[in-house]
Each structure stands twice: as structure tokens, then as C-alpha cells.
Amino acid sequence: MASNHRKLKIIHTADLHLGVALQGMSYEKRERRINDFFKNLEEIVNFAIKNECDFFIIAGDIFSNPLPRGEIFNKFSYLIGRLVERNIKVVAVAGNHDTPPNLIQRNTTLGLQLAGIRNFKYIDYRSKPEPLLLEGYYSKRRIIFYAIPFIYPEAISEGERSIVEYEKRIYDLFDEQLSNSMNIEDVDYRMAIAHLTVEGAKYSEKVEPTYTYELKVRKSFLNHLVKLGDIDYFALGHIHLHQDINSKASYSGSIERINFGEMSDEKGCIFIYEDKGGLTREFIRL
Template identity: 40%
Template structure:
């Protein structure tokens, strides 16, 4: 008998797009393949390490209606494990849950097939399974994501706490280890620099509710940065860099091993496609943006600056460029250089120089939600003074953000 090993992963977000490549279908397709490549690597790691279980702590697909291609690739990934006598246990993340009762996530269809050794939890539940290689009995307590909109935060936390206690303490068959799968923002977790994947009104669940003597390991999902909140409460992070905010983050999976009666995690790094924002100190720049405002030929200047650089192969490059209105970069000339540098895809993110009279504040927005919030606050508060009650402005922001999130969730990859 080998010792018990569990592979813990989460946040695949299969089908996620990339800002700056929205209109380039070839790049989008290659990005989708990057994620599929990671699935193949994860499957190999599980098989090579003789794992008995693979647990996926939520957000398998970025949209709850993924493309047929992605659904097919995920199904093949599951089969590559279950055919090797590895159980696959999945919980629903916020991206796996449609809000209306008439729609259903495609992920649930996989569950309805009742494929052997595949388990999907859309609602809280538990299952005790016997590992094929280790002969260890493991009880899995599964806590999928719960949208916070209907409850205030203390009720929300209580509900999670009570559900967890009930499932841990319920009468069940004997087991050797108890593992909790949960998809939440746990208090104290570090979030990356561009956490646009988190719902705006996410509740932070206290770490203390997961710290229980009767729980051996907590397999979390939701936060994309790998981290150990305690030696047994772990976020594995996402499996690929999802945006330029994650360009310096290592991505991987967590191998959980039985050592002297405890379950110990270790991080297994996965190779990732390089995402690079320029200028960047790593490449010898001190400035945050290429300021080409006073330059006669901005394209030539940019080529001059970029020519000596050594870039990793097959990278996606974002160039931060400051230019006045009416000026642009000649793409054709830069494309030649980027091809020589073996860059897979590149784009320019323009920071415009605007007349002070036109707008009083200029700051880069992280995303549509950020821009909307700022716009409403600008129009109703900064411009109108105190003419509008704060409650009303907050309501407009809240409702608007809900609509934007709804649209983003419906996005077809």
C-alpha cells in the first residue's frame, strides 16, 4: 500500500478571455489551449504521484455555459483520472452558478451522467471514499460558493459555520481523514493586484471557522494566488496567469501527502505562458509608462527602446504608452520587431494626455465595474456636491454593478 496522496487544485476558469486580445480569435484560441495544456500536466502529476483523489475547489469554467470544445476537454481530463482509479471531486464556485433557476451550469450535466468516481457538489454535502492505492478512507465535506446578496454578512458567516459543523459532526461511516473543500474569500488571504474575478460584495469568512481539530485539511478555492493560511488551510491559486496583474505570480497545484498521521501540502509549480508589461524594472526600466508625448516619431522611438530587450519566447506583451490625442503607434512596424523577438501577441495600452479643462481626474481603470463606479461617483457627488443622498448614489452603484456582473457571467467565450 502506498501512502495517501490528494491533489488539490482550483480556479481553472477555462474559457477566460484576455484583455488586449479580445478581437484576436487566434490568440484567444491559443490561450484556451494554454489552460488545456495545464489540465494535461495536472493529470500527469496526479498519476505519477499515485494520488487517490483530485479535488477541484470551484470555478472550473469561467462562464457557466462554456464552449463545447472546453466542456469536451474538461471531460477528457476527468476521464484520464477516473480511468486510473483516481476519484475526482468538484465543488461549484461563483463562476459555476447561474443566478436564475431556469438556467443550469453545464458542469451539472456531467454530474447527472453519474460517471464512475466523479462527484460534483452544487449544494453542501459530504462523501466518504476509500482510496484505491492507500486504502485510506477519506471523508470530504463540500462547501460550494454561496452568493452573499441575500444575507447580511454575519448571517452569511453563521450559515457557513453551521453547515460546516453539521457536515463534520454528522453520523457517518468511519474514516481516517477529513478534508473540507470550500470556495470562499477567507479573511487574511492575500489577493493579487488585479482581483477582478472576485464578486464586488464578497463576504470575508473568518479563518477560525475552518480551524477545527476534527478537520485534517481545508482545500480552498476562489483566490488566485497560491498561499497557505495555515499549514492545513490552503489556496492552490489558479492554474495559469489570468491577467497582467498575475504576471509575476507562480502558478501550480498542491500535493497533499499523509506524513505521520497528518496531511501535509506542498506546492508543485506549473510552467506558464509569460505575460509581460513593459516598461518594467525586471527589464531595466525605471519608469511606469513609455512617455512619448514630446516625441516626433513615437513608433521609431518605441522600436529603439525595445530593440535591445531579451524577452522570453512566446510571451504576451503589453506596452504602456503615453501619447497625446491624435497620435498613435504604427502597428506594422512594431509587428516586425515583435516577430523577431518571438512574441506570441502584443498590444499597446494607451495612456492619453488630456486637457486639464476637459476632465479633472485621470486614472487608469482596472475594469468596466471600476470605471462605472468612478463615473457615477464623479457625476453624482463630485460634480453635484451634496445634492444627491449618499444612499441613492450607493443604490445606483450597487444595482449597476449587479447588472454588469450579470452580463459578464453570461459572456460566451
């Protein structure tokens, strides 16, 4: 690799929840609230552009709603447009909030990819499980991304809903991508992006009950995937509190406080960059 290439730089964000607003708010308050999220996302986008990042990862829950209102979708599209015109490649996976509740409907986000926006990839539960090989525009590093969109408990028949079965579904999705990537050569890094709950992850005060009843994966399972796929970084979404799960896996946390339970959380994104031959993770506060 030519030595004049720049170092790999990646932004990992998640849980944007664009369009979210508490019920019962006045119209002006709602709009202001919605704009707070966009302002934060814009700040992250500006950071990515300023730092000439190669990739911009969104680990699910882009929108608070499976069918975002037009003006919410359009503001998001505009920010995506700013990234891709600077050759920053966006890889987004679907979370629970932006996935329609059945297998027929799909999120409008896919439309951007289908219309031919280069540098924009959106992977939802119905996407074909295939590894995504992308080359960074600035660093020329070749990355394989493995995507694990949110898997609804409802996708598993009721009698079979257990941690073991949930992990099996995720394993199968991951493994299929892994098998299909075996013959890809000259890969610099391997990354996974998933929207799920890891058992034992910290929650914000008061919001714990929301996650309590969800299917989770064990930390040992996550470690297993990291080893199996030789994963250099595992970008997680779903838990809104930023935290590292192990030496390779982190939740970026949400970009804004969604409810009062998250009042004291620090919000931001994760900046991943090459440093002394390895990858360094840094939490960038908003």
C-alpha cells in the first residue's frame, strides 16, 4: 500500500431517532425538539467531512418511525447528500424503530440506494445477506462490512423465543456473510454493524425496563462472533448509552437524549482511526 495514503478514519453513530417527539407537545416545541436531533447529526456530519473520514456507519434507528414524514426523510437525505458528495461512504443498517412491522413494507431509506446514490448502502432485515466490500476514498483501505439489522422477536415463532434461538438467527445471518467473503482478497479490516441488545450492557437510569423484556445476546456470543469473523471493530446500536462492550465492540449511544431517563447521559459519536498500526476508538462529545 502506498505510504502517502491517509490513515483510515471512520465515524460510528446510531440511534438518531429522527422525527421523534414526545406526545402532547405544542407544534413549536415538537419542531424545536426534532431540530435538536438534526443539529446533532449535522455536527457529526460536519466532523466527518472536516476530518475526511472514509466511512460513516449508522447502526440502526435512523428514524423514530418506519414511515418517516417527508420533511424528516428529506432533511436526512440532504445530510446523506453532503457526505456522499465528499466521497464519504455511508453504511446504514435498520434498527427496530425504522423497520416496518411486517415483511412486506420497507423503509423509504432504501429508496436512496435504489435511486443510485453512490456511496450509500442501507441493509434491512429483508436485504440479501452478503458481505459489503468498500474501499475508503481517502485511505484506500479495503473494508468488509457484515451487517446485522435488528431481528424482531416476532420473526421467531413464539414458542422458540429464547436467547439461544435469537443468537442462532444472528449467527446464521453473520455466518452466511462470512462464508461469502472467504474468497475476497486484500482486505485491510473487517467490521460488523449490529442493532441488538448485549446482555449486561448498562442502561440509562429509568429506561432499563424497556430493554429488560427484549431478547438479548450474551457477551460471550459477541466475543465469539468477533473471533470467528476476525472482526476489527463491532459497531453496535440500540442501547442509547455510549459504552464499550469489549476491546472491539462499542455502542455509540444515541445522538440526543430521547427521554427524561437519558437526561444525564453524555451524547456523541465514536471516531475510529488508524494509529500505530491498529484502530483507536475515541468518543466525540457533542
